[in-house]
Amino acid sequence: MNKKHFLLITIFALILYSCGLSKENKDTRKTINGTWELNDVSYEGNQGYFKSTLFNDADAKCFKGSEWFFRSNNSTGYYNIVHGECPTGQRNIRWSIQDVNGIPSQFQFKYIDEKKNDLNGGYGYVFNVSSLSQDQMKLTTDVNVDGEKVTIALQYSRKAY
Structure with a gap:
């Protein structure tokens, strides 16, 4: 192999390596892997009763x-x-963990069909990974309600097999 081929292979390998997931991202994905139950949907940072539709799908109470x-x-x-009392059934998703400033801290998902094709033109949902352990996960996102910031918090627990 001549020097030119070696240099091209090295550059190609570096590009592939740089596009890979960070160790922290892989660890986060590995921790999330599996089956979870959504135990609670709560609203933080504001007082009052909130009635909301999550993910353009169903009332928040339906997700408990x-x-x-x-x-x-x-x-x-x-x-x-x-x-x-809600529109029951399975909704297929594609999900990812995004690094922010080198830290895997955002969970994203979008709807897909049975053949794994995107259903909404790339539109999806983004949540902050507020806490994550082998047994518990909390995802949060900020929304604007009448000019006030409200944080929607989704609290999950890992389902036992």
Whole structure:
């Protein structure tokens, strides 16, 4: 192999390496991998009663007890609403963890169909990973309600098998 080929292969390898996930991102994805139950939807930073529709799908109360599955090897999964008074059933998603300033701290997802095709032209949802352990996860996002910031907090626990 001549020097020119060696240099090209080295540059190509560096480009591939730089596009890879950080160790922290891989660890976060590995921790999220599996089945979770959404235990609570709460509103922080403001007083009062809130009625909200989550993910352009259903009333927030419908998500209590919903099952969420995350497969880290291909970034797909689903959530399944089981509350009887709500539009029940499984919704397929593609998810990712984004690094912010080198730290894996944002969870994103968008809807996909059974063939893993995007359903909404790339539109999705972004949450901050507020806390994450092997058994608990808290995702938060800020929304504007009548000019006031309200933080929606989703509290999950890992489902036992």
